[in-house]
Amino acid sequence: MRRKKIKNMKxxxxxxxxxxxxxxxxxxxxxxxxxxxANYIDSISKQNALVILIPYDHNAIDDYIAMLDGLMIVGxxxxxxxxxxxxxFFHPKTHLNxxxxxxxxxPPKSHC
Numbered sequence: 001m002r003r004k005k006i007k008n009m010k011x012x013x014x015x016x017x018x019x020x021x022x023x024x025x026x027x028x029x030x031x032x033x034x035x036x037x038a039n040y041i042d043s044i045s046k047q048n049a050l051v052i053l054i055p056y057d058h059n060a061i062d063d064y065i066a067m068l069d070g071l072m073i074v075g076x077x078x079x080x081x082x083x084x085x086x087x088x089f090f091h092p093k094t095h096l097n098x099x100x101x102x103x104x105x106x107p108p109k110s111h112c
Contacts, residue, residue, distance in 0.1 A: 011048055011049050011050045012049045012050070012069040012070060013049070013050045013052050013067060013068050013069050013070075014044045014049045014050070014051060014052065014068065014069065014070040014071070014072060015051075015052045015053075015054045015064055015065075015068045015070070015071045015072065016036060016040055016041070016044070016051060016052070016053055016054065016071075016072045016074065017054045017071070017072070017073050017074065017103065017104065018034040018035065018036050018053055018054060018055060018056075019034065019035045019036060019074065019076045019097075019100060020032065020033075020034060020035075020056060020097060020099045020100045020103075021033050021034070021035050032099075034053075034055060034056075036053065036074070037074075040072065040074055041053075044072070049069075049070075052064065052067070052068060056099065056100075056103040058103070058106060061106060073104060076097060076100060077095065078095050078096060078097035078100065078101070079094045079095055079096060080101055081096055081098065081101060082094070084101075084105070
């Protein structure tokens, strides 16, 4: 059975929180930058949805949340700071990304 395309049906808007990378001489850029793997964007686009890439704009997060139908928070090559959960122990291989973590844990004002 073939599906009929419904006219004027809006595509769902799915936000993806970008990853934050510090700049380095050996890395992609000497300056701090955002990053996202293409497969995240491609998988949402293939489902006929619009991808909204979300930068770390603390003042605009409520506006982004209000326009979205869904939100994807992707993993990263970092650990959540153990002190956030009352722990003091840091494993020697613990790698923090405080800029990303602080944004990921920012509660939208409209949902508090």
